[in-house]
Amino acid sequence: xxxxxxxxxxxxxxxxxxxxxxxxxxxxxxxxxxxxxxxxxxxxxxxxxxxxxxxxxxxxxxxxxxxxxxxxxxxxxxxxxxxxxxxxxxxxxxxxxxxxxxxxxxxxxxxxxxxxxxxxxxxxxxxxxxxxxxxxxxxxxxxxxxxxxxxxxxxxxxxxxxxxxxxxxxxxxxxxxxxxxxxxxxxxxxxxxxxxxxxxxxxxxxxxxxxxxxxxxxxxxxxxxxxxxxxxxxxxxxxxxxxxxxxxxxxxxxxxxxxxxxxxxxxxxxxxxxxxxxxxxxxxxxxxxxxxxxxxxxxxxxxxxxxxxxxxxxxxxxxxxxxxxxxxxxxxxxxxxxxxxxxxxxxxxxxxxxxxxxxxxxxxxxxxxxxxxxxxxxxxxxxxxxxxxxxxxxxxxxxxxxxxxxxxxxxxxxxxxxxxxxxxxxxxxxxxxxxxxxxxxxxxxxxxxxxxxxxxxxxxxxxxxxxxxxxxxxxxxxxxxxxxxxxxxxxxxxxxxxxxxxxxxxxxxxxxxxxxxxxxxxxxxxxxxxxxxxxxxxxxxxxxxxxxxxxxxxxxxxxxxxxxxxxxxxxxxxxxxxxxxxxxxxxxxxxxxxxxxxxxxxxxxxxxxxxxxxxxxxxxxxxxxxxxxxxxxxxxxxxxxxxxxxxxxxxxxxxxxx
Numbered sequence: 239x240x241x242x243x244x245x246x247x248x249x250x251x252x253x254x255x256x257x258x259x260x261x262x263x264x265x266x267x268x269x270x271x272x273x274x275x276x277x278x279x280x281x282x283x284x285x286x287x288x289x290x291x292x293x294x295x296x297x298x299x300x301x302x303x304x305x306x307x308x309x310x311x312x313x314x315x316x317x318x319x320x321x322x323x324x325x326x327x328x329x330x331x332x333x334x335x336x337x338x339x340x341x342x343x344x345x346x347x348x349x350x351x352x353x354x355x356x357x358x359x360x361x362x363x364x365x366x367x368x369x370x371x372x373x374x375x376x377x378x379x380x381x382x383x384x385x386x387x388x389x390x391x392x393x394x395x396x397x398x399x400x401x402x403x404x405x406x407x408x409x410x411x412x413x414x415x416x417x418x419x420x421x422x423x424x425x426x427x428x429x430x431x432x433x434x435x436x437x438x439x440x441x442x443x444x445x446x447x448x449x450x451x452x453x454x455x456x457x458x459x460x461x462x463x464x465x466x467x468x469x470x471x472x473x474x475x476x477x478x479x480x481x482x483x484x485x486x487x488x489x490x491x492x493x494x495x496x497x498x499x500x501x502x503x504x505x506x507x508x509x510x511x512x513x514x515x516x517x518x519x520x521x522x523x524x525x526x527x528x529x530x531x532x533x534x535x536x537x538x539x540x541x542x543x544x545x546x547x548x549x550x551x552x553x554x555x556x557x558x559x560x561x562x563x564x565x566x567x568x569x570x571x572x573x574x575x576x577x578x579x580x581x582x583x584x585x586x587x588x589x590x591x592x593x594x595x596x597x598x599x600x601x602x603x604x605x606x607x608x609x610x611x612x613x614x615x616x617x618x619x620x621x622x623x624x625x626x627x628x629x630x631x632x633x634x635x636x637x638x639x640x641x642x643x644x645x646x647x648x649x650x651x652x653x654x655x656x657x658x659x660x661x662x663x664x665x666x667x668x669x670x671x672x673x674x675x676x677x678x679x680x681x682x683x684x685x686x687x688x689x690x691x692x693x694x695x696x697x698x699x700x701x702x703x704x705x706x707x708x709x710x711x712x713x714x715x716x717x718x719x720x721x722x723x724x725x726x727x728x729x730x731x732x733x734x735x736x737x738x739x740x741x742x743x744x745x746x747x748x749x750x751x752x753x754x755x756x757x758x759x760x761x762x763x764x765x766x767x768x769x770x771x772x773x774x775x776x777x778x779x780x781x782x783x784x785x786x787x788x789x790x791x792x793x794x795x796x797x798x799x800x801x802x803x804x805x806x807x808x809x810x811x812x813x814x815x816x817x818x819x820x821x822x823x824x825x826x827x828x829x830x831x832x833x834x835x836x837x838x839x840x841x842x843x844x845x846x847x848x849x850x851x852x853x854x855x856x857x858x859x860x861x862x863x864x865x866x867x868x869x870x871x872x873x874x875x876x877x878x879x880x881x882x883x884x885x886x887x888x889x890x891x892x893x894x895x896x
Contacts, residue, residue: 251332255281259325278321285328286312307481307508314488314502315825323506326829330836357396357430357452361388363440378447385443389434397430398450399441407435480808484508484815491819500821506828507814507835516803516839523846524796531788532779540775543758544793548737550685550693550786551752553728553744554700554707555594555675557762557783558714561745563594563675565601569650569658570669579669581607583661586625586632589615595623597673598634598659622659633662640667657706680784681714687787687855689715691794694737699728699752728752743786749773760786784853791852799846807839 265274431452521538568576584602587595615625622635644662742756753759761774778785
């Protein structure tokens with residue numbers, strides 16, 4: 239179908255109404271007034287029946303909306319013989335929906351762009367018997383883990399993979415919002431959705447397309463698009479009073495003037511398009527603006543909650559802190575060397591999914607200590623890991639857990655904010671690893687911004703020991719701390735926090751329950767935190783807590799614009815209705831003027847697409863109470879126990895963080 243004809247089929251009611259209007263005009267000019275009247279009456283009556291059917295369906299679902307005003311206006315204009323005005327009302331209502339669609343596509347552009355650029359084809363490289371490589375194009379969904387793929391210049395990486403080429407420059411702006419190219423070297427992970435630079439590269443697939451980073455983001459975006467914004471609920475708050483006021487004004491005009499035409503002249507200016515159109519356009523604009531900032535908000539209902547947040551709760555490790563703890567000291571017990579303690583602990587921690595275990599493994603690798611495989615391993619929820627290494631039983635974890643297996647375990651002294659991972663071998667205490675993790679540079683600024691913008695209460699909910707938790711809290715400006723919590727404890731506390739709504743920010747798999755339980759759950763980063771991302775209402779794609787400021791600020795701006803647009807529409811409509819009571823605005827002119835009101839409210843609602851960058855007010859200066867490098871291993875672990883008989887080490891890509 240030619241492009242210029244597509245609007246005619248996309249909006250059939252508009253097309254039909256225009257055709258009927260032209261036909262009625264031709265008949266009237268041909269002095270066939272009765273025929274013109276009946277054509278108009280039948281057309282408008284059909285639209286009234288169509289609208290009434292929709293209203294009945296809404297009532298059966300428990301929703302009473304604003305369509306009653308439109309129906310009364312159409313019936314009134316037909317009753318007083320204003321057939322042209324009745325057709326214009328039909329055109330106005332259907333045209334309003336078209337304007338909403340057009341404005342919605344404009345507002346939804348950022349979200350739609352993410353969906354449209356999802357990679358669909360991959361260049362798979364296969365080596366033949368003669369040693370030559372053959373490249374075949376296959377659907378991205380058919381790529382298997384381990385396949386070697388060719389990524390040509392400026393192409394989108396179809397699946398998560400490991401870079402085989404010596405080096406590459408990747409554009410990851412669609413994933414993180416970072417506009418500068420990111421250099422990658424051989425062995426580093428390359429994320430799907432990133433754009434290759436100017437040189438062809440090869441990667442080995444780490445995950446299938448459906449499990450890859452970009453597809454997870456696309457799924458979040460699709461959920462955000464399909465979720466129903468609270469626009470109906472928002473409009474309904476004004477529906478009954480606006481309908482009542484409109485009918486009173488119209489009835490008073492009729493009663494005072496004694497002319498029933500005045501009733502119709504007033505009601506054509508009371509049609510509800512500004513209320514029905516402005517809010518959805520504003521919410522779509524807010525969703526799009528957030529996506530552009532690297533924040534995926536799952537629907538308009540979340541935007542409304544974000545705008546009203548009064549309490550903010552935060553996990554600690556990986557949320558308020560960097561989430562990359564480092565071993566700052568190894569304290570070996572008598573008869574042990576620091577290297578032996580670290581090597582055995584790191585060997586056991588290969589089988590842990592805890593983010594702090596990663597710091598222990600990194601410390602061993604940096605010292606060049608070879609890690610041994612386990613013949614059996616088990617991780618116990620929130621306590622630690624136990625593994626059979628080189629024929630010895632190695633335990634790493636909290637002091638209470640290690641002491642239950644090695645009674646001679648003794649508590650070591652640590653500085654404020656530090657924490658210790660205790661190690662026992664064959665039931666004998668072997669030493670402790672002292673770990674530390676710095677607060678994020680932006681954490682104190684984020685807390686200060688929230689307090690300055692209406693958030694009355696900031697709380698830390700963490701499984702870490704209280705001294706460590708309080709040191710971090712003091713560094714970032716949080717006064718209220720709940721420590722030594724299990725995931726279920728977090729859920730219970732979040733449910734009881736006041737005032738509402740409550741925002742909860744976390745980054746790991748065991749944060750998923752509390753993120754789902756909070757009024758607004760925000761997951762820090764989509765990488766490696768699939769469960770948290772699925773449970774959360776908001777996902778921050780950048781590895782920065784500043785995205786919380788973006789989410790709250792955009793939520794507030796969007797709700798303000800939506801309410802202002804509704805207010806403008808109501809004020810203009812009521813003002814024009816009052817003028818129409820004097821008879822100065824004929825029904826046809828009133829219907830046309832109402833179209834201008836629709837356009838004004840839509841243009842105002844599109845302001846939700848733009849706004850001042852809230853991070854301009856965000857200081858990254860450390861809090862005055864900032865302490866030393868912090869966080870330790872005796873924090874919360876995964877909310878399950880995991881036995882590993884084959885003892886395969888956990889791959890970095892599978893590690894959940896907190």
